[in-house]
Amino acid sequence: MVDDEVIRGRIKTLMPKARDDLAAMVAYKSVHDAAQFPPSECEGMVDWLLGTFRELGFADVRAYETPDGSKAVCGERKGPEGAPTVLLYFHHDVQPPLDDSAWNTPVWELTEVDGRWYGRGAADCKGNIVTHLTALRALGDDLPVTVKIVGEGSEEQGTGGLEAFVPTHADLLRADAILVCDAGNFAVGVPAVTSTLRGLANVVVSVDTMAGPMHSGMFGGAAPDALAALIHMLSTLRDEQGNTTVHGLDATQTWPGADYPPDQFREDASVLAGVHLLGNGRVADMVWARPAVTVLGIDVPPVVGSSAAIQPHARARINLRVPPGMNARRAQDALIAHLAQAAPWGAKVSIEREADGEPFSGSTSGAAYDTLTDAMQQAYARKALVEGQGGSIPLCNVFQDTFPDAEIMLIGVEEPRCLIHAPNESVDPSEIEHMALVEALFLRNYARNRR
Ligand SMILES: [Zn+2]
The missing domain is CATH 3.40.630.10 (Zn peptidases)
Structure with missing residues (x-):
């Protein structure tokens, strides 16, 4: 040898x-x-x-x-x-x-x-x-x-x-x-x-509130804004510290292995000076052991060309990272139930499942x-x-x-x-x-x- x-x-x-x-x-x-x-x-x-x-x-x-x-x-x-x-x-x-x-x-x-x-x-x-x-x-x-x-x-x-x-x-x-x-x-x-x-579970959530766009001067204040409804729903997926708050999903896990020093993470992720990292756990807990929600895309009128109109329809694609020990399909179920429950004003919500992986x-x-x-x-x-x-x-x-x-x-x-x-x-x-x-x-x- x-x-x-x-x-x-x-x-x-x-x-x-x-x-x-x-x-x-x-x-x-x-x-x-x-x-x-x-x-x-x-x-x-x-x-x-x-x-x-x-x-x-x-x-x-x-x-x-x-x-x-x-x-x-x-x-x-x-x-x-x-x-x-x-x-x-x-x-x-x-x-x-x-x-x-x-x-x-x-x-x-x-x-x-x-x-x-x-x-x-x-x-x-x-x-x-x-x-x-x-x-x-x-x-x-x-x-x-x-x-x-x-x-x-x-x-x-x-x-x-x-x-x-x-x-x-x-x-x-x-x-x-x-x-x-x-x-x-x-x-x-x-x-x-x-x-x-981590595994993943994606969903696309659609919100409908009116038959068409309405003038924000004439109707704004009482008209149910679909985009505002969606923003409200998405904001319930995190608390103020940035912890994931999907009902029924544990987000308190800790990583048993190597630590990920915050300074190194800031550099690796090119985080701007003065901007805080998210969550109440260590970096390793947040990125390797806990679930994380990211909004991947939203259908909204772009700033250029937008007019004084209240949106009747809004849509977002959401990505959920599923940590080891959690079932991806059940995590997706929890995300869907959470979003449906978070919809304000009786807005019509439909949620489509996309890819999931354990x-x-x-x-x-x-x-x-x-x-x-x-x-x-x-x-x-x-x-x-x-x-x-x-x-x-x-x-x-x-x-x-x-x-x-x-x-x-x-x-x-x-x-x-x-x-x-x-x-x-x-x-x-x-x-x-x-x-x-x-x-x-x-x-x-x-x-x-x-x-
Ligand atoms: Zn590769």
Whole structure:
């Protein structure tokens, strides 16, 4: 078995190769949306992956078309007889650049500035692909586990191709441990496992009060203003401190893992000086452990072009984040009942359900979890934190439902400074180096620890 320091040294030597690989991948504009970029970009990316994983000993690696037309890259490298299986997840599509002019470096050309590597997908998720490649290269033939890979082709589109594919290809992907590498550390140099994801429940609420718009001079004062009714209803979803106040939903949970220092949160969320953070809990409680309501959109007349009229109709889309331990469907029911009850003046209210998705809790104990956190401790020389994530990854629930005995853990190189999904996305190469070491140590030690 290769020694830790040998692996560490090999990874250091492999970093120029990692940079070349990342540059090659970033050059593919693999946005899975034919309206924005030609499909040949995604196809090129898939071919690159097939070739690269084949070279790494994944003889049977193939691209499988999923129901939304995207391609999942799946393959296997067999370990010794009876060895446990680890499934490595990544996605090979990326977000569109958004505002091209907001980028300080070329979007599709990996560029180093002040020690960070910039480009779309440099972190999310091509940085994680490079981590897999570097870890596997460092181990060479010394691989005591069976490794499977699954690369999703439409993660950023939310069209659910791989979610539909997994249950019907369970044998292809079955594993004892699943590393979902589309997350990140708490900060550069501060390792963390993401143990939970919030679920979500969206609704659209419509309010009707009159047959048509009425003059605010002639009728204002007595006419039931639908927009005012909606504003009143929405204002009941929070108290003055900003705590969520949906009837029947607990909003007092506390986060048992890492703390999220308010100063760091202010910086990560770019909160303006003098503006308060919401809620009576710690930041970690508010963003990882408690429900949160956000009004995503309201149909109202825009300021430009608005006239002196009372609105007969108003509509809003509301997003509820559902913390671990809460049922998303029941939370949606509670939100609907709350809004109906909060409607003033006998206003006619109709509420439409939209997407809902359950929260997720990954492994926080077990051989894989222990092996992973030990590897983090070794690679970073500090104890791994346990953090949550406020958003959802529905695929994690699909993995859990399909492979109920697997230990599922979220890790990766996407720390807050990466600005994933925004212009000027970047990755810290030291995170690729450290996380490759974490992954290599995990793959080397897991077989032994599982016995
Ligand atoms: Zn991602």
